Amino acid sequence: MKKKIILIALLSVWWKAHAQQKDSLPATPLPDKTEIQALWSYYTQDGDHSAVTGGTGTEKLQVQMATLKGRHRMTPRKTIFWNAGCDFITSASTDNIDFVRSSASYKDQRVTGMIGFSYTDRQQTEWQVSAGASMESDYLSYPVTASVALPKKKNHQWQFNAAFAFDDLRWGRLNPDYKRPVTVVYPKELRYRQWYDTDRRTSGTFIAAHHQDINAKTTLSLYGSLALQQGLLSTPFHRIYFNNDSVAVEQLPSLRIKFAFSGEVRRFIGNHFISKTSAGIYTDNFGINALSLEEDISRKLRPGFYLGPFIRLYGQTASLYFAKTGEHLPDEQHYTSDYDLSEFFSAQAGLSLQLYPAGKLFNLFPVSKINFRGSYYQRSDGLHYLTTSLLLTLK
Numbered sequence: 001m002k003k004k005i006i007l008i009a010l011l012s013v014w015w016k017a018h019a020q021q022k023d024s025l026p027a028t029p030l031p032d033k034t035e036i037q038a039l040w041s042y043y044t045q046d047g048d049h050s051a052v053t054g055g056t057g058t059e060k061l062q063v064q065m066a067t068l069k070g071r072h073r074m075t076p077r078k079t080i081f082w083n084a085g086c087d088f089i090t091s092a093s094t095d096n097i098d099f100v101r102s103s104a105s106y107k108d109q110r111v112t113g114m115i116g117f118s119y120t121d122r123q124q125t126e127w128q129v130s131a132g133a134s135m136e137s138d139y140l141s142y143p144v145t146a147s148v149a150l151p152k153k154k155n156h157q158w159q160f161n162a163a164f165a166f167d168d169l170r171w172g173r174l175n176p177d178y179k180r181p182v183t184v185v186y187p188k189e190l191r192y193r194q195w196y197d198t199d200r201r202t203s204g205t206f207i208a209a210h211h212q213d214i215n216a217k218t219t220l221s222l223y224g225s226l227a228l229q230q231g232l233l234s235t236p237f238h239r240i241y242f243n244n245d246s247v248a249v250e251q252l253p254s255l256r257i258k259f260a261f262s263g264e265v266r267r268f269i270g271n272h273f274i275s276k277t278s279a280g281i282y283t284d285n286f287g288i289n290a291l292s293l294e295e296d297i298s299r300k301l302r303p304g305f306y307l308g309p310f311i312r313l314y315g316q317t318a319s320l321y322f323a324k325t326g327e328h329l330p331d332e333q334h335y336t337s338d339y340d341l342s343e344f345f346s347a348q349a350g351l352s353l354q355l356y357p358a359g360k361l362f363n364l365f366p367v368s369k370i371n372f373r374g375s376y377y378q379r380s381d382g383l384h385y386l387t388t389s390l391l392l393t394l395k
Helices: 002-024
Strands: 034-046 061-073 078-091 107-120 126-136 139-149 156-168 200-215 218-231 239-241 247-249 255-269 273-284 289-302 305-316 344-355 359-361 365-379 384-394
Touching: 078 126, 107 139, 273 305, 289 344
Parallel strands: none
Antiparallel strands: 034 061, 034 384, 061 078, 078 107, 107 126, 126 139, 139 156, 156 200, 200 218, 218 255, 239 247, 255 273, 273 289, 289 305, 305 344, 344 365, 359 365, 365 384
8 A cells, every 4th residue: 555655646746746847937839739748757765664564674665657648639628638657566565465575466567547628618717527547456446536727817716626536455456367356465464354344445635726926926826625535544464563462454444534735836036047935734633734845946047948956845743543563552443553654754855857849759749848857755764765757748
């Protein structure tokens, strides 16, 4: 489960960063009728607090991700869009489900796909819907989204988004011996019983955004979100070691409610700098409270060429259900040793390069944008990762 959270987070961070950078640049002509984006990303992490082995052990993980996105404007009011991707995952931590090196759990794949449609009515309100699927050997998800962007009036605009995901957490779909969902995967020595009475999870997220032009060079954006999750929120292959040396599978409540609020200020400084400053707060019924701060500065070195650093700081309190290895009591109702739910502070810093060339790739496709990002992340519990990505936008 931890690897899936990381993958989702990577996609979210990349998408948010790309969207914000695109919006922050000077206005450009309307896009061509068809636009294709190709993304390649590499992610590697390490640490010593694997939840698979009860909060101790390697968290080594590598992911290579390839994604292809497309957008086609059928008419001035109607647009169809899609994406498809595949991730190749190598996880020493997940391999320890069986305590056997190089077992079938050592490598995994993830495939994703989505198709959507947007329509702009006569009042310039944009309506958008999409549906898709995401699959790993122990994870199948059907995401559905709907959004509306109201027309801009008096230098401000409202946007609303609703997203739902319906997950089946049974293993076996990508296993060559089964090729179908079989069962929830527990640690090898704990498969003598069924620890949960469900293998499904439903999630819903609702976001409201307000954008306000303060002046010709400054824009303020405010975001509020509510997220609900119901069903199997525990990770079946996360072990728990109690203070009497007994072992069990992670147990978390079946309902999680999350609230988040954030603000962002985007500014053009002189003729060469673009600054984005953001801050956010988060709380949930698991007892986690968090604060994040982010700064992103881009400098125009010459026309069509932007380069700049970014940094993000984040801190959170521990969940009510978290304890280190050997500290949980056997009579507790809920328990986890997943350090993603612990108290920690993290810092991430990196560099972004954006290039707007006037040429063609392989003498076939006009390249309208090249975006390279690289960053390093360090967490106070020792987890660290390095990620790089390359994005090509073709017209």
